[in-house]
Amino acid sequence: MIRDITLGQYYPGSSWIHKLDPRVKIISTFVFLISLFLVRDFWGFGIASIFLAVCIAISKVPLSFIVRGLKPIFLIILFTFTINMFMTRGTILISLGFLSITREGLYNAIFMALRLILLIMGSSILTLATKPISLTDGIERLLSPFQRFGMPSHELAMMMTIALRFIPTLLEETDKIMKAQMARGADFESGNLMQRAKALIPLLVPLFISAFRIASDLAMAMEARCYRGGDCRTRMNGMSLEKRDAVAFFVLTVYFLVLILQAYIL
Known part of the structure; x- marks a missing residue:
């Protein structure tokens, strides 16, 4: 079970996502995580799942390696699923003595479980496709504007x-x-x-x-x-945004706008 935790591990590769600027990957990960909390129905999770599946395919990180990282939090997912299933009032589907499974509870349980799974898988891509030193430089660059307020960004x-x-x-x-x-x-x-x-x-x-x-x-x-x-x-390798980073931002913007459109307008 301990060896199944993939958080913090780096999976070597030369894919398009591996070559992205670390700042782009950090911002993209935060936008993806925020988007999961804006989802209102399973159609939204479908859009998020397709976007994540495409990112995993492009990164060339084995899906089994990412799914393996879900094993250590299986009990948390199961606990969340059970709490939502039995503690939500609504139309009773199955009655088990003083406990009842409701239609709304089952809906919420599946909804929250999917959110947790996508949160873990989405955040895993950041560390799996980014070297630790690049991650450090990216975080430092993103925090550098706050240095004028006394924040030790490095x-x-x-x-x-x-x-x-x-x-x-x-x-x-x-x-x-x-x-x-x-x-x-x-x-x-x-x-x-x-x-x-x-x-x-x-x-x-x-x-x-x-x-x-x-x-x-x-x-x-x-x-x-x-x-x-x-x-x-000083740094031996500087950071500069390239065309692929602009393309990644464009795709991320399209994904976010489609998700907002589906959740709040359609």
Whole structure:
């Protein structure tokens, strides 16, 4: 299950989406996520799904790799689906004692589940198709106008990127610790939910020690390379918008306008 988390991982490739300016990809991801909250019916989700499917096909990232990232949040999706299905009043379809499944509840449950799935898959494309260093530079450039108000844009971008970058590393470390303890007789799979949660407590101490060791190694490596933050920092590869970025913005604008038209006008 731990290895199924794809958030923060980069999938190497040379597709059209991989070559886009990171600022364009960041803005496009935010626009896509916002558009999912503007959807009012399943027709809107159909438009969003088609747009996302085209992006996945162009990125050449295997669909199985993206879908695998949904496994860790399956319980959250199931919990949201169940809550909406049983807690929404309306026309009763099935009565199970004091619980009832209503038509409106089933509609809301499917609606919210689809929104969560598209949110995860849409945000995964950003990290899967963007190198961590490019993501840092893109976030910093987008936040740079706020520097005049005292916002440390470079430091914020660096912190966010490091957090995303080390999610897979910490998950891999957790998996190694679990396997080592299981080889010594630890049991993480039997018992009820509370017993399983208690069995995970011994993982915290070695995991925290490993996290601090990784942080120390990273800080030492940055100091050895004379890293001093964003002041007077230069870049070997500059950023410039190209024709494909303009095309991407145009396609994104068309998608957003079609979604707004379908949701609020038609």
